[in-house]
Amino acid sequence: MSSHAILTIILYIAILLALSYPLGIFIDRVMTGEVISGGGLFRSTEGFIYKVCGIDPRAEMNWLSYALGLISFNVLGVVFVFALQQLQGFLPLNPQGLVNISPDSSFNTAISFATNTNWQAYVGEGTMSYLTQMLGLTTQNFLSAASGIVVVIVLIRGFARHSLQTIGNLWVDLTRITIYVLIPISIIYAVFLVGQGAIQNFDAYKDVKTVQITQFDNPQLDAAGQPIKDEKGAVITEPATTDQQTLPMGPVASQEAIKMLGTNGGGFFNANSAHPYENPTPLSNFIQIISIFLIPAALCFTFGRMVGDKRQGWVVLVTMLLIFLVVTCVVLYFEQQGNPILTNLGVNGSMGNMEGKETRFGVDDSSIFASITTLASCGAVNAMHDSFTPMGGFIPLWNMMLGEVVFGGVGSGLYGMLVFAILAVFIAGLMIGRTPEYLGKKIESYEMKMVAIAILVTPTLALVGTAIAVMTSDGVAGIANPGAHGFSEILYAFTSSANNNGSAFAGLSANTPFYNSLLAIAMWFGRFGVIVPVLALAGAFAAKKKISVNEGTMPTHGPLFIVLLAGTVILVGALNYVPALALGPIVEQLMLPVIH
């Protein structure tokens, strides 16, 4: 591994811990309702929202009311974003005169942004008006991030409370995390990005003459805008040249900040964080990867403080860091080796596999970014994962298959990891014949049913969705690369959607009614099929009595539990997918020497 990569990872972990620790303490204070000193403006804004919306901040909810409120809130978000896209041609802040979005694409995008997935079948700069980007997509970036965080806070409250039927007030939790945490950090972050060169304006797109004439292969499109293929399934292209380029403009920095901080990942532009207006410099790239893990790491510290045992938070955090280190080293190794097929064609492979990567970032920063963005359910990309080597591309795919629990999405990563912790305790209890308990709460039949639903729903959606797609003509029609790689493209799309990651392997033409509908199902139920049982767990734990530590209690704050938790995540989380992986990236890797 290169010295640059090693130094980047060391610096990354050091800065991440230095920033996330105080943030974790702050989130604890915000979510336990402490008065934040110097927060007069925030307090008055909070009070104003309660007054306008008729919210009694002292009223608490049981878990079912909390869940129904959260589901309704997010459905309203879906309806709003759907309607906005359907009407954007008639609305302001649309200097390019972009037309209304097709119903299936609007539906997919609305579900995608409300579920914190940010899967993008559309091309942002080619289809979305500034109003849609800001009022629809950026707003959902905040609200979906807040939705994830409040769910984990409620689960932690469930552990911390005892003999209570209530778990908090949804509207208070959503308001406080948005006002005190997400918006202030995003404002500072957006200003930093503008300083680095990210754009923030409402100008019309600019046409410029390029320095050189560019030659390219232009894919031929049919009447529906889909690429025409020959009988072998390859896209038919025709040679073309141009000396003109259109530079898209827009309010990019403000969307970029929450896109990374909220682990949303939906880029303003199609090229996402590979676009110089979204991610202009190596420094902005480094800060972007810091911001992806910032809140998920901070929530581990919040967890430790809220349950009254900081070691519990460290155990979860160290488990995440260990898995992160291993998978990142693997993807770095394979990408630094280069692509033997390209080397055989005479391409200089000394810099590693540079296909699909920005020269500004190179192999190291692209590989580290890919690992982080797929471990977290961010999904932003600064390189094309489709162009990674087979095993280099395997890791981002496998990272998502872990269930987005290694840091994961804001809130969703930690609640997913805590579900695995309950499972780990249960398995250990079975092995040694003791009644399992975690953080002073007995794990009984109902809790295990909820854990089973939460863990099994995403692999089911991903694998059944992939199976349907490869068995139907509509599904196969979207593949750009026939064979094992084409299978990987479909598997990646459904894994990314069901786990609410949102990154794309590229190469799959997914903006069709078939994929827009099927992936929307995966995204919605991948999100709420987990949130609902997690909230049920929170309610069940809050109602239980707290039992004191005794000689039969399995310690969950030491190295042994780190090993047990990591093993549970890897075995249970990822083994579901092994047969599918064998048909995609693994067989592709095994075929490399043959092609070579």
Added chain:
Amino acid sequence: MSLVYFGYILIFFALTVGLAKGCARLGGKK
């Protein structure tokens, strides 16, 4: 066509609410 997808949203809503109520019933408590 838009109404079809709007209908999908309502179906998603109903199914998710059903899941929540099913989980509550499974535990015999809310």
